[in-house]
Structures are given as structure tokens and as C-alpha cells.
Amino acid sequence: MITNINNTVYNFRKITFCGQKEKAAGTRTSCNAPYRSPLGVYADTFVRQNAQRENAQQTDKTPKNTGKKQAATAHPFRKISYNKAKNMLSYEKIAAVQEFLRQNKDFMNASNPADKNPVIKDMFEIEGKKYDARFSGGGGTKNTFQIEQGGKKYTLALPTYVDNPQIAAEKWLDVLEFEPKNTKLLRDKGLKTNDIFDIVPVKVNGAEFPAVLMKPYSEHSFKVGDRKNYSFANLLNFEEVDILNDRMFLDLFKDIPKEIAKLTALGIEPHYDCVNLCREKKTGSKDCTGAFHLYLNDLDKNFAKKKLTEKEAEQCIKNYTYLAISALPETVDRNLRQWCDYFVFIEANEGIRKKIETQAMEEYQKIKGR
Numbered sequence: 001m002i003t004n005i006n007n008t009v010y011n012f013r014k015i016t017f018c019g020q021k022e023k024a025a026g027t028r029t030s031c032n033a034p035y036r037s038p039l040g041v042y043a044d045t046f047v048r049q050n051a052q053r054e055n056a057q058q059t060d061k062t063p064k065n066t067g068k069k070q071a072a073t074a075h076p077f078r079k080i081s082y083n084k085a086k087n088m089l090s091y092e093k094i095a096a097v098q099e100f101l102r103q104n105k106d107f108m109n110a111s112n113p114a115d116k117n118p119v120i121k122d123m124f125e126i127e128g129k130k131y132d133a134r135f136s137g138g139g140g141t142k143n144t145f146q147i148e149q150g151g152k153k154y155t156l157a158l159p160t161y162v163d164n165p166q167i168a169a170e171k172w173l174d175v176l177e178f179e180p181k182n183t184k185l186l187r188d189k190g191l192k193t194n195d196i197f198d199i200v201p202v203k204v205n206g207a208e209f210p211a212v213l214m215k216p217y218s219e220h221s222f223k224v225g226d227r228k229n230y231s232f233a234n235l236l237n238f239e240e241v242d243i244l245n246d247r248m249f250l251d252l253f254k255d256i257p258k259e260i261a262k263l264t265a266l267g268i269e270p271h272y273d274c275v276n277l278c279r280e281k282k283t284g285s286k287d288c289t290g291a292f293h294l295y296l297n298d299l300d301k302n303f304a305k306k307k308l309t310e311k312e313a314e315q316c317i318k319n320y321t322y323l324a325i326s327a328l329p330e331t332v333d334r335n336l337r338q339w340c341d342y343f344v345f346i347e348a349n350e351g352i353r354k355k356i357e358t359q360a361m362e363e364y365q366k367i368k369g370r
């Protein structure tokens with residue numbers, strides 16, 4: 001009997017994936033996963049050393065009630081490393097989690113924000129404490145749920161139940177390996193991404209499972225618009241959409257060229273899935289207020305730093321610009337979007353595209369010291 005994913009997925013080089021949009025169209029595509037070393041090959045000593053290092057880090061990072069304002073990234077849960085999480089995964093555990101999700105699929109309504117979805121009683125157990133959860137959204141890899149602890153809301157992600165356990169495991173290992181570090185990298189560079197992205201062990205359906213902890217979009221100090229989830233499409237209101245024009249658009253997007261330049265200088269090429277928008281909540285004094293920023297998420301293995309040639313850097317700037325502009329209508333309420341003429345031509349609007357590209361290129365040259 002297969003008892004460990006080690007035996008089943010380590011040489012699984014070619015995986016299939018099915019994103020939300022592809023799923024709707026009923027199509028499947030495939031991609032090459034990077035080679036992954038077998039799970040659980042680490043010697044006992046390595047695992048022990050790793051655990052010691054983790055515990056040491058844990059003690060340091062436990063949020064202390066010092067009376068000072070706590071960092072946005074702080075949370076009260078015990079986090080673990082990728083290596084420990086990898087050793088925790090098994091075929092049976094993935095299957096048990098998927099079975100639980102399947103049994104509760106009627107509670108998982110993707111068109112509602114988490115607060116409007118029904119409660120799944122005692123879904124998670126974390127360090128002996130049971131937590132009710134509400135579904136927040138599902139993609140081709142993750143199903144996300146909202147829980148509450150100490151008066152604060154948190155998002156926990158689990159795999160999807162539509163893939164067979166081997167494929168779900170392979171995708172989940174990508175999430176565990178790449179997303180925490182990629183999210184931290186961007187956050188450290190001052191770009192907007194989730195405040196929290198840690199691996200946290202939870203119990204679901206009796207199985208101890210390495211889930212992913214995030215901050216719900218709704219709890220950030222800025223408003224997040226996720227182009228893959230219509231319940232997070234509220235970055236412009238009716239009055240703003242009504243008067244939207246190029247001048248106002250460029251004013252709202254005034255910080256974005258710098259962010260595009262920063263990402264390009266880091267050598268990070270964009271992917272549709274990763275490039276979203278967010279908006280500052282505090283408003284200024286001018287007619288259009290609350291600047292937009294890129295919001296970068298879903299940062300798995302497709303998201304990698306590389307050395308870009310000048311030509312690639314130029315293309316990278318163009319691609320980010322296109323994705324940022326095209327994200328705007330997708331982060332506005334569906335009814336408003338259909339009603340707004342400005343959005344119909346936004347992707348064909350050469351004026352705004354060229355301005356943003358030129359500004360981003362100037363910023364990029366500054367970073368490169370030219």
C-alpha cells in the first residue's frame with residue numbers, strides 16, 4: 001500500500017493543472033514542474049537540526065505583547081518550515097482532506113465573500129483548539145477558508161478536491177516551497193503582497209496537514225482587488241467610474257510605474273495570475289483619491305528571479321503595464337464594469353499604455369544607475 005507521497009510524486013515531472021478560467025471552459029493544460037528531490041530523504045540528524053532551528057526561530061518570532069503596535073505580519077500560530085511540512089504530507093492525509101472538502105462542498109460558495117458563507121463547524125483543529133470556518137474562494141490549487149482567533153480573522157488554504165491526490169500533492173508542494181519565500185521577498189522589497197504567508201499545521205478530518213496561513217484580503221490596510229474572485233472587485237465606486245478618464249486614470253496609477261520598474265530590476269517577469277491591483281484606503285485631497293498599487297499574489301514556481309537582457313526588461317515592462325491596465329476593469333463590480341464605456345477601450349488605449357511604459361522605463365533606468 002502506498003503510505004507516503006515520497007513514493008508517488010517525487011518523479012512526477014509533468015503535472016496537469018486546471019485554473020478557474022480553464023475549468024469554466026472545460027479545458028485542461030499541462031506544464032513542466034521543476035525536478036523535485038524525493039520527499040523524506042533527509043537523515044534524522046538533518047530533520048532534528050531543522051526542528052531545532054525552527055523552534056529557535058519560533059521563540060524569537062512569537063508575537064509579544066509589548067504594548068507597541070504589532071507588526072502587520074504577526075500572528076499567534078506556530079509556523080513550520082517547508083522541509084517539516086514536506087515530511088508531514090502523505091497520500092492518506094491529502095485524501096482525508098479532500099474527502100472532507102468533498103463532503104462540505106455545499107458550504108463552499110465561490111460567489112460570496114467569506115463573511116456571507118455558511119459556517120463549517122469545527123473544521124480545523126490547531127494545537128488542540130477547534131475552529132469554525134467559512135469558505136473564502138477556490139482556484140486550481142487552493143481552497144481558502146476564514147477562521148477567527150482572538151478577535152482577528154485569518155485565511156487558511158488547503159488543496160483542491162478535484163485533482164487526484166498525487167496531483168494535488170505535487171501542486172501543494174509547489175505552494176509550500178515557493179509561495180512563502182516569494183511573498184516575503186516582495187514584501188521586503190516594499191511591494192504590496194499578503195502581510196502573512198506561513199505554513200501552519202492544522203488537523204482536518206483527523207489528518208495533521210500543512211495548511212497555509214494568510215491574512216484575509218479584507219484585513220489589510222489597503223483594499224485588495226483579486227481579478228480571479230469577483231467578491232473582491234470593489235476598487236472603484238459608481239461616482240469614480242462615472243467620471244473616469246485618462247487624466248484620472250494616470251493619477252490613480254501614479255505609483256505603478258515605479259513598482260513595475262522595481263520588479264523588472266529584480267528580474268521578475270509577470271504572470272497573469274500574479275498581477276492584481278490594490279488601493280490605499282486613506283484618501284487625499286484631490287478629486288480622485290486613494291492611489292492604486294500592484295498587488296502580487298499566487299506566487300508559486302512560475303514566479304522566479306532571472307537575469308533579464310535589456311530587450312527582455314523592455315518586454316517585461318510592457319507586459320506588466322498591460323496586465324496592470326487590464327486588471328482595472330476586473331477589480332470593479334461587474335454591473336459597473338459593463339456600464340462603463342471607458343473600460344471597453346482601456347486595453348486599446350495607447351495613450352495611457354505608452355505613458356506608463358515610458359515612466360516605468362525611466363524609473364528602471366534610474367534603478368540601474370543610467
Ligand SMILES: Nc1ncnc2c1ncn2[C@@H]1O[C@H](COP(=O)(O)OP(=O)(O)OP(=O)(O)O)[C@@H](O)[C@H]1O
Pocket residue numbers: 018019020136137138139140141142143144155194214215216217218226228229232273297298
Ligand atoms: N488572503 C486571502 N483572503 C481571501 N481570499 C483569498 C486569499 N487568498 C486567496 N483567496 C481566494 O482563494 C482562491 C484561491 O486563491 P489563489 O487564486 O491564490 O489560488 P490558486 O488555486 O493557486 O489559483 P490558480 O489556480 O489560479 O493558480 C481565490 O478565489 C482567491 O480569491
Ligand SMILES: [Mg+2]
Pocket residue numbers: 139141273298300
Ligand atoms: Mg496558483
